[in-house]
Structures are given as C-alpha cells and as structure tokens.
Amino acid sequence: MFTPQPIGFVSSPFKDTKSIPKGIGAQHPEEGELRILPEFEAGLTDIEGYSHLIVLWAFDRSDGFDLMVTPPTDSRAHGLFTTRSPRRPNPIALTVVELLGRDGGSLRVRGIDMLDGTPILDIKPYLSNVPAEKLRRGWLGEAEARKG
Numbered sequence: 001m002f003t004p005q006p007i008g009f010v011s012s013p014f015k016d017t018k019s020i021p022k023g024i025g026a027q028h029p030e031e032g033e034l035r036i037l038p039e040f041e042a043g044l045t046d047i048e049g050y051s052h053l054i055v056l057w058a059f060d061r062s063d064g065f066d067l068m069v070t071p072p073t074d075s076r077a078h079g080l081f082t083t084r085s086p087r088r089p090n091p092i093a094l095t096v097v098e099l100l101g102r103d104g105g106s107l108r109v110r111g112i113d114m115l116d117g118t119p120i121l122d123i124k125p126y127l128s129n130v131p132a133e134k135l136r137r138g139w140l141g142e143a144e145a146r147k148g
C-alpha cells in the first residue's frame, strides 16, 4: 500500500516500557516533545490553534502479535482489536496529547505514553464529537466497574 516514513521522532522521558504507567486508571501526565523533521515543518502551520492533537506513531520496539491478549487492565483475555496492545499486525499507535507550545518544528505536549525516539507517522487535530452518553467502553468499562 505505502511505505511509512517518519515525519519526526518523540523526545520522551521514558527510556524503557516498564516506566510507562499501565493498568486501570493509569494516567499519562508526562510531557515530551514531538520533533518534526525540517522537511515537514511547514505542515505545522496553524497548529497552535488546537488544544489537542492525535499522534499516530509506530511501535518500533515490538514484535509479532497474538489475536487474543490479556491486557494489564484485566485478568481476562480479549480480542487484540479490542485492546491497545503494542503487538499488532500493523504496529501503529494512536495517542491524544495536549499541545502546550510550539518552537519551530518542536511541539511540546502533555500526555505521552511512548518511548524516547519513537517514530511519528502523522499528526491530526483532535476534534471530539462523540457525546459521552453515546460512548460504550466495552470490556474495559466492565473491568473498571469490577475494580471499583
């Protein structure tokens, strides 16, 4: 289809996966930088007007996949495509971050859950348009309710 090429790389405080919060109620308040390569910097024009961004990135340090997964948020196995497991047929990740500021090709953001040096595939503005009352959270909602 196409060969992905990084548009930039993440500068993150996380050097290993163990240091990234996981499980029910895990928060990701950490700040980091999205360092966009000079040849793509013009594509950031007008980005300051957005409070939140969708970052598409590559799980560049995961291998293979299983179609049933027991995630850190539950003791039960679930279908891979109902989870955010890093081990996927196409190792693509999505994180919504808060945009704190921009300095040229560098975006300072809050809410990162990726390792230092992670390749960034794309950035899009986040425009939430699903009303809370219409959102169903699947097995995760049930696991959260069980844990109280």
Ligand SMILES: C[S@@+](CC[C@H](N)C(=O)[O-])C[C@H]1O[C@@H](n2cnc3c(N)ncnc32)[C@H](O)[C@@H]1O
Pocket: 017, 018, 020, 021, 022, 058, 059, 060, 061, 062, 084, 085, 086, 092, 093, 094, 095, 096, 113, 114, 115, 118, 119
């Ligand atoms: C559960 S995934 C969720 C990622 C993203 N928010 C998503 O929903 O697609 C986050 C985990 O991926 C792992 N991870 C982070 N950066 C990675 C990388 N560059 N390569 C492989 N695994 C990574 C860490 O274990 C981290 O806790």
